[in-house]
Amino acid sequence: MLLMTASAANAGALTHKISSSVQLTVDAAATNVTRLGSTFAISGNGVDTTDGTTVNTISTGAITSGVYAPGTIAATQNTAGNAFSFSQSYTQADAIPAAAVTVGDVANFGNITSTTAGTAGSLAGTLGTTGAITLTAGGAGTNATGQFVSELSILH
Numbered sequence: 001m002l003l004m005t006a007s008a009a010n011a012g013a014l015t016h017k018i019s020s021s022v023q024l025t026v027d028a029a030a031t032n033v034t035r036l037g038s039t040f041a042i043s044g045n046g047v048d049t050t051d052g053t054t055v056n057t058i059s060t061g062a063i064t065s066g067v068y069a070p071g072t073i074a075a076t077q078n079t080a081g082n083a084f085s086f087s088q089s090y091t092q093a094d095a096i097p098a099a100a101v102t103v104g105d106v107a108n109f110g111n112i113t114s115t116t117a118g119t120a121g122s123l124a125g126t127l128g129t130t131g132a133i134t135l136t137a138g139g140a141g142t143n144a145t146g147q148f149v150s151e152l153s154i155l156h
Contacts, residue, residue, distance in 0.1 A: 046084030
């Protein structure tokens with residue numbers, strides 16, 4: 001009896017949606033590099049520093065092919081017998097390549113992450129008419145993803 005009182009707008013309020021998908025990917029070769037720059041630090045108390053050309057000065061150094069070279073630094077104690085401290089540190093930069101790197105080659109940089117290209121191998125995916133999904137693993141650097149979605153809506 002209640003079914004007969006339902007409005008005509010609700011007639012056919014049952015909806016069923018089905019969708020399936022397969023995604024197959026093969027990774028490309030990739031290289032990520034970071035060129036390291038030069039760093040130079042010098043500090044001291046009770047000493048004079050020189051590059052050997054100008055008294056009490058620190059070398060300005062030279063830059064060749066994008067790499068800083070600080071030059072020869074000498075430290076001389078100000079007063080013999082007094083306490084003193086002296087330290088210096090230098091990190092050499094990665095040289096700037098003379099030409100662009102050929103695809104597949106890696107430049108001589110201090111920080112490198114390189115991955116080889118994937119191989120499809122047996123990589124495959126199929127969708128059946130019943131919604132069945134079949135995935136076949138590929139070689140290294142591949143990914144196979146299958147998805148089946150069934151949606152049922154009942155409106156009252």
